[in-house]
Structure formats: C-alpha cells, structure tokens
Amino acid sequence: MEALVFLGGLLLGIGVYGLSAARLDLGNVSHPGTGFFPLLVAVAAGVLALLCFGQAWGEWKAAGARTPGKEPVPSPEASRGVRRVLVFAAACGAYIPLMSRFGYVVPTALLGVGLLKLTGVGTGRALVIGVLVSASLWLVLGWWLGVPVPLGPWGF
Amino acid sequence: MLGHLLAGFGLALSPDNLVACFVGVLVGTLTGVLPGFGTPTAMAVLLALTFGMDPTTGIIMLAGIYYGAMYGGSTTAILVNMPGEEPAIVTTLDGYQMARRGRAGAALAVSALGSWVAGTLAVVGLMLFAPPLARLAVSFGPPEYFAIAVFGLVVLSTITSGALSRSFLMILAGLMMGTVGMDTVSGGIRFAFGISGLAKGLEFVVVAIGLLGLGEVFSVVCSPYQVGQVPRVRYRDLYPTRRELGRSAGPWLRGALVGFLTGLIPGPAGTMATLGSYALEKGISRRKEEFGKGAIEGVAGPEAANNAAGQAAFIPLLSLGIPFSPPVAVLLSGLMIHGITPGPLLISNHPQIFWGVVASMYIGNVILLILNLPLVGVFASLLRVSPRILMPVVAVVALVGAYSINNSFFDVWVCLFFGLLGFVMKRCGFEPIPMVIGLVLGPIVEQSFRQALIMGRGNPLFLLSRPVSAAFLIVSAGVIAIRVWYGLRSRVTAPRRQEGEIP
Numbered sequence: 165m166e167a168l169v170f171l172g173g174l175l176l177g178i179g180v181y182g183l184s185a186a187r188l189d190l191g192n193v194s195h196p197g198t199g200f201f202p203l204l205v206a207v208a209a210g211v212l213a214l215l216c217f218g219q220a221w222g223e224w225k226a227a228g229a230r231t232p233g234k235e236p237v238p239s240p241e242a243s244r245g246v247r248r249v250l251v252f253a254a255a256c257g258a259y260i261p262l263m264s265r266f267g268y269v270v271p272t273a274l275l276g277v278g279l280l281k282l283t284g285v286g287t288g289r290a291l292v293i294g295v296l297v298s299a300s301l302w303l304v305l306g307w308w309l310g311v312p313v314p315l316g317p318w319g320f
Numbered sequence: 321m322l323g324h325l326l327a328g329f330g331l332a333l334s335p336d337n338l339v340a341c342f343v344g345v346l347v348g349t350l351t352g353v354l355p356g357f358g359t360p361t362a363m364a365v366l367l368a369l370t371f372g373m374d375p376t377t378g379i380i381m382l383a384g385i386y387y388g389a390m391y392g393g394s395t396t397a398i399l400v401n402m403p404g405e406e407p408a409i410v411t412t413l414d415g416y417q418m419a420r421r422g423r424a425g426a427a428l429a430v431s432a433l434g435s436w437v438a439g440t441l442a443v444v445g446l447m448l449f450a451p452p453l454a455r456l457a458v459s460f461g462p463p464e465y466f467a468i469a470v471f472g473l474v475v476l477s478t479i480t481s482g483a484l485s486r487s488f489l490m491i492l493a494g495l496m497m498g499t500v501g502m503d504t505v506s507g508g509i510r511f512a513f514g515i516s517g518l519a520k521g522l523e524f525v526v527v528a529i530g531l532l533g534l535g536e537v538f539s540v541v542c543s544p545y546q547v548g549q550v551p552r553v554r555y556r557d558l559y560p561t562r563r564e565l566g567r568s569a570g571p572w573l574r575g576a577l578v579g580f581l582t583g584l585i586p587g588p589a590g591t592m593a594t595l596g597s598y599a600l601e602k603g604i605s606r607r608k609e610e611f612g613k614g615a616i617e618g619v620a621g622p623e624a625a626n627n628a629a630g631q632a633a634f635i636p637l638l639s640l641g642i643p644f645s646p647p648v649a650v651l652l653s654g655l656m657i658h659g660i661t662p663g664p665l666l667i668s669n670h671p672q673i674f675w676g677v678v679a680s681m682y683i684g685n686v687i688l689l690i691l692n693l694p695l696v697g698v699f700a701s702l703l704r705v706s707p708r709i710l711m712p713v714v715a716v717v718a719l720v721g722a723y724s725i726n727n728s729f730f731d732v733w734v735c736l737f738f739g740l741l742g743f744v745m746k747r748c749g750f751e752p753i754p755m756v757i758g759l760v761l762g763p764i765v766e767q768s769f770r771q772a773l774i775m776g777r778g779n780p781l782f783l784l785s786r787p788v789s790a791a792f793l794i795v796s797a798g799v800i801a802i803r804v805w806y807g808l809r810s811r812v813t814a815p816r817r818q819e820g821e822i823p
Contacts, residue, residue, distance in 0.1 A: 167748040174493070181496055184511055194778030198503045198510060201766045202496065209492035216485050245542035252541050253740055256534075256719060260732050263723075272716060279712030283541065289709075297713055301720050310372060311724045 167220040175213045182206030252282055267316025268306065273298035325447065328675030332683055336377050341680045344381035345688050348388020352405050353396055353699045354710060359389040359405065360646040360756075361533030361714070364525045365721030367654055375658035376673050380680040382654045383634070386647045387439060387681065390590065390630045391688045392699065394431040394623050398424055399700050407590030407626045410598045414611065414618030421614055425696075426560040430568045430616055431623040432692040438576035438624035439685040442631035445580050446638075447678050450667065454639035457664035460788065462771035465642075467789035467796075469765045472644050474796040475585060476757055478803045487754045490745075494758020495765060497522050504767055517730030524760055525653050526722045528646055530735040531752040533718045535742020537711045542743070544707045560616075568620035571601050575624030582625070583632025589645060590626045597625035631681060638666060638674055642764065646753060649760040 185206050191197025255278045262271035276294030281287065306313040331337060351362040363385050370378030393405030398415035411431065418427040460468075477487035500511045501521025512518040560568070575597040582593035601621040602611045611618050634651075636642050641663030643649035655662045660670055667674045692699075722735035742752045772789075776782025784790040 166744075170744055170748040170750070174489075178493075178496070181511065184513075188508075188510060189506075192778065193773060193780075196770045196773055198506050198508050201769060202499045202510065205492055205495050205499070209489060209496060212485055212489045212492060216483075216489055219483070219485070242543075249538045249542050249740075249743060252538065252715070253736065256715060256736050256739075257733075259719065260729055260736075263732075264729050268720075272720060275719070276712060276716050279715055280709065283544075283708040283712055285708055285712075293709060293713065297716055301717065304369070305720065305724055312727055313724075 165224060168217065168224060171213060171217045171220055175210070175217065178206055178209045178213055182210060248282065252279060255279055255282065263314055265316070267318070268313040269298055269302050270316060270318075272301065321447070321451075324671060324675045325679060327672070328677075328679035329682075331376060331672055331676035332380065332679035336374070337380050337676065337680060338683070340373065340377045340381040341384050341684050342687055344384020345388035345391075345684045346691065348385040348390075349392035349688065349691060349699060350702065351385065352389035352392020352394075352408075353702055354705070358532050358536055359386060360528050360650050361536075361718060362389070363647055363650040363654075364529045364533070364725075365717055367525055367650065367657070367721075367725065370654060371657065375655070375660055375670075376676040378658060379651065379654055379673060379677055380684075382651050383677055383681065384684050386651065387627065387630045387684065388688060389647075390439075390627045391432065391435050391692050393626070394435075394619075395428065395692075395696060395699050396703060398427045398431065398619070400703060402703075405590070407594045407622075407629075409591070410594040410622040411619055413598070414613070414615050417612070417614035418616070418619065423614070426564055427616070427619050428696050429560050429693060430564060430620050432689055432696075434568060434572040434575065434620045434624035435627040435692075436685050436689040437572045438579055438626075438628040439631055439688075440682060441573075441576045442580050442583070442628040443678060443681040443685070445628075446631055446634055446681075450635045450639045450674070453635065454664040454667045457640050460640075460664070461786075462768040462775060463783050463786050463789040464792075465640075465764060466768035466772050467783065467792035468640065468642060469761045469768065471792040471796045472642060473754075473758065473761060473765075474799050476644065477754055478799055484800075484803050484807060486750055490750055490752070490754040491758040494755040494760075495762040497527070497755070497759045498762020499766060504763060505770060517728070517734070522734065522759065523725060523731055524756075525650060525725055526731045526735050527738050527759055528650065528756050529718050529722050530738025531742040531745075531756055532646060534715060534735060534739025535746060535752060537715045537718070538739060538743035539746055540707050540711050544711075564616050567616050571597070571617045571621035572624045574600060575621040575626075576628045578621075579625030579628025579630075580632045583629035584635060585644075589629040589633050593625035593629035594622035597621040634677075637662060638677075639664060641666065643760055644757070646756050649757065652760070 182203065185199045185202035188199025188202070189197035190199045190203060255275065259271055259275040262274070273294045276297045277290045278294075280290035280293055285293070302313060305311040332341065347362060347366060348359070351359055363382050366385060367382065370381060373381070389405055390407070393403055393408035394411045394415065397403045397408040397411040398419050401412050401416040403409045403412055415427045415431065418424065457464075473491050477491055478484060498521075500518055501509065502519070503510055509519050575593075578597045578600060579589075579593040582596055583589045585592065598611075598618060598621060601615075601617045602608055605611065605615070605617060607615060607617075633645060633648050636644055637648050637652060641652070641661070643652045652662050655666075655673075660666065660673065718739075719732055719735060723729065723732050725731060745752050745755075772783055773780070776785075783793060
C-alpha cells in the first residue's frame with residue numbers, strides 16, 4: 165500500500181512536471197528547445213510510473229487474495245518507528261527557522277540535545293554530547309575554515 | 321610519465337597534502353567502520369572543509385575518504401558480522417567465521433594487506449590507463465558523451481537491487497531533477513515554480529546528503545540496529561600464519577584484477593567486485609567446502625577486489641569527467657567547486673592535480689596499512705557507540721554540512737525533504753542511488769543529446785553513425801534486452817519450478 169501511495173505521488177509530480185515542460189519552448193527535432201528533453205523524459209517516466217503502479221497494484225491485490233478479509237496491519241513497533249522518524253524530522257525542520265533567528269551555536273546544540281533525547285539518551289549525556297557537537301562544528305566551520313555561519317542576537 | 325609522477329610525489333609529500341591525505345584516510349576508515357555514516361555523506365559534509373584549501377589538497381582529502389572507507393568496511397564485517405559499507409557484505413561470509421574461530425586478527429591483517437596490495441596495483445593501472453584514455457576522449461563529441469552517459473545509466477539500472485522498471489524510473493526522476501534551474505543552452509529558468517531557491521537548480525551534494533545520509537539516519541531511527549559483542553583484538557593476534565599468507569597471495573592478485581576491471585564499469589563497483597572475486601575464488605578453489613566456514617581466500621580476494629575497484633573508479637572521472645557512483649560524483653563536485661572542469665583536458669591542463677592525487681594514493685595506501693593494523697582495536701571499539709547516540713550526531717552534521725555548502729537555509733530544507741524522500745523510497749523498495757546518479761548525469765545527458773540532434777540535423781540515427789557512440793548505444797540496448805529476457809524467463813519458470821515441473 166505504501167508503494168502505491170508513493171507511486172501515486174510520483175505520478176502526480178511527473179504530471180505537473182510534464183505539463184510545465186510542454187509550456188516551454190519545445191523547438192523541433194533539429195533545434196530542440198528548452199522543453200524538448202524534459203518533455204521526452206516526462207513521457208518516459210510517466211509510462212514507467214504507470215507500469216510500476218500496475219505491478220504494485222497487482223502485488224497488493226495478490227496479497228489481499230492470499231489473506232481474504234484481512235488488510236495487512238503494520239506492527240506496533242513499525243508504527244512507533246515511523247512516529248519516531250516524523251518527530252525526528254519535525255525537530256530538524258524546527259531547527260532551520262531557529263538557526264536563522266538565533267544564530268548557529270545555540271540552535272545546533274538544542275537540536276543535538278533534542279534528537280538525542282528523542283532516541284532515548286539520558287538528559288545529562290545528551291546535554292554534554294549536544295553542546296560538544298555544536299561547539300566542535302562551530303570551531304571547524306566558523307573559526308578554522310571561515311564559513312560564514314549565521315550569528316544570533318548574542319553575536320555567536 | 322616518471323617525471324610527472326616524481327613531481328606528483330613532490331606535491332603529495334608537502335606538509336599540507338600529507339595532513340590532508342592522513343585526515344582523509346582516517347575519516348574514511350571511521351566512515352567505513354561506523355554503520356549508517358555512508359561514504360558519500362562523509363565526503364559531502366567534508367566538502368565544505370576543502371573550500372579554503374588548494375584544489376589539489378582538497379581533492380587529495382576527498383579521495384582519501386573514498387578509498388579509506390573501503391578499508392574500514394571490513395573491520396565491522398569481520399568482527400561483528402555487520403558490513404560497515406555495502407561491498408563488505410561478502411567479507412562477512414568467511415571473515416566473521418574466522419573471527420568465531422579466534423582468527424579475527426589474521427582475517428583483519430589479510431584484509432588490510434590485500435587492500436594495500438590491490439590498492440597500490442590499481443593506482444599503477446590508473447596511472448597507465450587514464451592519460452591515454454583522456455587523450456582518446458579529446459576527440460569525443462556530444463554523441464559520444466551522450467552514449468557513454470546513457471551506457472552508465474543503463475548499466476547502473478540493471479545492477480542495482482530491485483526491479484529494472486523501478487531503477488529506470490528513479491533514473492528518470494533524477495534526470496528530471498537535473499533539469500530544474502537554469503537551462504545551460506538558452507539560459508532560461510525552468511521548473512522553479514516561483515521558488516527563488518530552485519532557480520539555481522538542485523545542488524547535487526545537498527540532495528546526496530539528504531537521500532543517502534539523512535535517509536539512512538531516518539531508516540535507522542525507525543528500526544535501530546543492534547551491535548553484538550565486539551571481540552577484543554590484540555596487536556600480537558594480527559600475525560597471519562605463513563600458510564594463511566601463502567593461501568592469500570593468489571586471491572590478492574586475482575582480486576586486484578577483478579576489482580580493477582569492475583571499477584571501470586558504472587554502478588556499485590565495489591559490491592560487484594567483491595561478489596565477482598568471491599565467486600572466482602570459490603570456483604577455482606580445491607577447498608570449496610571451506611567457503612562460508614572461514615576460508616581465508618574468501619576474505620583476501622574480495623577485500624583486494626573492493627579496494628582495486630574503488631581506485632579504478634577514478635579513471636572515468638579523471639579522463640572523461642563522468643562519475644558513475646555517488647562518492648565519485650561528490651569528487652566531481654569538489655573539482656567543480658574549485659573551478660576545475662573534469663574531463664579529458666584535466667590531465668593536460670591541471671597535471672599537478674592528477675599526478676598529485678595519484679601520488680597521494682600510493683602514500684594513502686601505506687598510511688591506511690599502518691593505521692589499520694595497529695589501531696584496529698581502537699576502530700573496533702567505536703562499534704560500541706550506540707546508534708541512539710550516533711544517528712542524532714550524524715543528522716546534526718548532515719544538516720550543518722548542507723547549510724555550509726552555499727550558506728543557504730533553503731538548502732537545509734531541500735536536504736531535509738530529500739532525507740524524508742530517501743526514507744520513504746527505501747520503505748517502498750526504491751533505491752535512491754539511481755536517482756542521485758540521474759541527477760548528476762542529467763545535465764550531461766541533456767546537453768549532449770541536444771547538441772547531437774543539432775549536429776545530426778534532427779536525425780537521431782546520427783548517434784549510430786559514429787563508431788564509439790554506436791558501440792555504447794548498441795551495448796546499452798543489449799544489456800537492457802538481456803535483463804528483460806531474464807526477467808520474463810524467471811516469471812515463466814518460477815511458478816513451474818514451485819509446482820515441481822522444473823527441477
């Protein structure tokens with residue numbers, strides 16, 4: 165079922181891409197325009213995505229036929245795993261506006277501590293590792309290599 | 321050639337380049353040892369470190385990470401039956417069995433020595449074959465480049481795990497991603513959908529960190545791996561017996577040859593090389609029954625092949641400018657960031673880079689041998705770091721690395737998006753590597769395709785009128801036909817085999 169949803173999303177993306185390509189200058193075969201190659205790729209990708217969708221649909225139906233009346237239910241551990249990933253990704257997402265607002269050092273340390281806590285590391289250990297990772301990355305990137313890391317209201 | 325090589329050694333032995341080589345191979349070994357921290361991710365994150373360096377120094381460091389990871393992957397395979405890198409899967413078969421019989425030290429020593437022998441031989445091959453190939457490639461035009469890139473994509477799609485149709489779909493998705501941003505021919509902006517960050521295109525390194533690095537982190541966070549008991553390896557255990565060394569010499573040399581030839585083929589060369597070498601050693605061995613139970617040939621051959629393949633993969637990059645695997649594609653990005661156009665003119669226009677990197681590989685292989693034997697216990701102890709600690713650290717480093725490439729918050733969003741996409745793709749049975757390679761080769765394919773059509777006045781058969789492009793396209797079509805035929809045949813025979821009609 166997950167593969168079907170993924171392929172459905174992919175088909176939608178290919179459709180949007182293909183329509184955008186068709187609106188570009190296509191030129192002709194002897195002088196291909198900006199949209200010529202993308203349109204060719206979109207058509208090929210669309211056909212293949214439909215084929216893959218058909219295969220995945222067939223597999224899903226076959227799995228349903230083997231166990232009639234029973235939808236395959238993900239195990240509680242698998243569901244917990246996916247939830248962990250979503251929370252993990254949300255924490256990473258929150259880091260980006262925080263870094264642009266408060267600079268590099270503090271949000272990076274907070275992200276480190278937060279992610280370590282999410283994976284079940286104790287508070288003390290998470291604090292030490294998070295701060296160490298943030299400080300060492302800042303030392304290497306900002307101080308040693310001169311990468312212009314964003315500065316917060318505190319000047320670091 | 322000797323003069324160039326000596327000049328290369330002069331460069332590679334300068335303090336800066338020696339330090340870069342040492343840091344590169346050390347980081348590479350750590351990357352190989354630590355599960356979840358893939359080689360392309362490590363190289364992509366450390367790409368930022370090379371910005372302030374001289375181009376030769378930067379490329380020496382990145383190359384060191386790549387071939388250093390080949391050494392490190394075997395440590396975990398032998399000690400805990402867990403390959404640090406994909407090619408080391410084969411090493412688990414006999415290496416772990418040797419460890420269980422108390423011969424872990426000998427297996428590690430044979431693996432390190434074989435890696436050194438094969439790595440050094442492969443660098444000789446690189447030195448001998450890359451310059452003539454580059455001279456030949458100077459005469460290549462758009463049809464040849466199009467055909468070589470298509471060949472690379474076709475071979476890659478047929479050898480990555482999973483269905484052929486799915487691999488092709490991912491390659492096409494990568495090609496589509498490669499068209500986002502500025503059109504190199506007309507200069508117009510395409511597929512940006514009003515998002516200013518997309519106008520400059522999708523940064524390959526950022527996408528690679530997301531798909532391959534963060535995607536792996538999310539997969540491990542979803543289902544954490546367990547590391548078993550890590551055996552202690554003492555220095556005095558690292559001596560293989562004379563008999564073990566005698567049995568390893570042949571596999572080292574054969575593995576070096578298999579690996580070198582496989583390294584020239586697009587795709588996961590290391591994995592193909594180790595599988596090929598293992599099959600060869602088992603096929604010709606008089607002790608077939610020992611394979612899978614701790615045969616030293618099963619460790620020596622694949623480990624040699626793995627390292628030879630890694631170094632042979634530099635030939636298409638340095639002579640044609642075409643990368644066929646994600647780590648080599650990161651190296652390509654490294655060259656371009658330093659304003660160097662990879663391709664057939666690289667060796668003649670920037671001989672210091674080519675010969676400096678070649679010389680550094682000789683030195684790097686020696687450093688790796690010295691590092692890997694006495695410090696194997698230290699590297700093994702890193703395995704005790706729990707994924708609960710490791711994965712958050714990798715995630716932080718990946719996000720910071722994505723930011724540091726262009727100092728762009730947009731790139732961090734892109735990295736996170738592709739991280740989630742990589743996780744979903746893996747769950748749904750889609751390999752992310754073909755997508756990454758499609759993205760890298762996309763601009764080459766499109767540009768050469770359009771130019772070839774213009775040259776042929778719109779006649780696509782023009783691509784078959786030149787011998788090199790015709791050869792590559794015919795071989796590509798043959799590869800697809802064979803794979804489709806095998807796929808269809810297995811569909812027909814599988815049900816009959818299940819019913820017992822076919823033995």
